[in-house]
Amino acid sequence: MSLLFVPIIATLALFLVLLMSIIFFVYLKKNKEKMSSMSAQVQDIFFLMNELQQVNNTTKQQLGDMKEASEHATRASTQVCQQLEQRITKMKNQLIAQEQRLAQWQDKQGQDKFYNRAFKLAEKGADIDEIISECELPRAEVEMLLSVYQQRTRSQE
Numbered sequence: 001m002s003l004l005f006v007p008i009i010a011t012l013a014l015f016l017v018l019l020m021s022i023i024f025f026v027y028l029k030k031n032k033e034k035m036s037s038m039s040a041q042v043q044d045i046f047f048l049m050n051e052l053q054q055v056n057n058t059t060k061q062q063l064g065d066m067k068e069a070s071e072h073a074t075r076a077s078t079q080v081c082q083q084l085e086q087r088i089t090k091m092k093n094q095l096i097a098q099e100q101r102l103a104q105w106q107d108k109q110g111q112d113k114f115y116n117r118a119f120k121l122a123e124k125g126a127d128i129d130e131i132i133s134e135c136e137l138p139r140a141e142v143e144m145l146l147s148v149y150q151q152r153t154r155s156q157e
Helices: 002-123 128-135 139-156
Strands: none
Touching: 002 128, 002 139, 128 139
16 A cells, blocks of 8 residues: 555655646746836836936926026116116206206296387387386387387388
């Protein structure tokens, strides 16, 4: 009996070795598929990382360009503001000068009012005494004014 068990045990051992080999090969095949899948995933991840790196570099470049453009625009705006401030100052000075001229002209108009009235009276034919009393001008000025008026009327004829 013991000799009979040896071939059975040997057959059983051979069967177990074959079964284990089959299981091992199936296990290796599944792991190989998983490894291939993982390898493909790793390659996809590397591809995505490269794309992200390129996008990152492009974004950095665009950000740098935008910063440079912003700085340029700021410098240009500063120059424009300075020019505008200079123009405003110049225009304020011109306005002050114009206001001074206007004030002088208005002061002068107050005095000219009497002379204009005297000319109008001369046009209406008023005599020297009437113009002196109406306009409160000295006799010499009224005489001069009448002579100028008479010369104008002669030159217009």
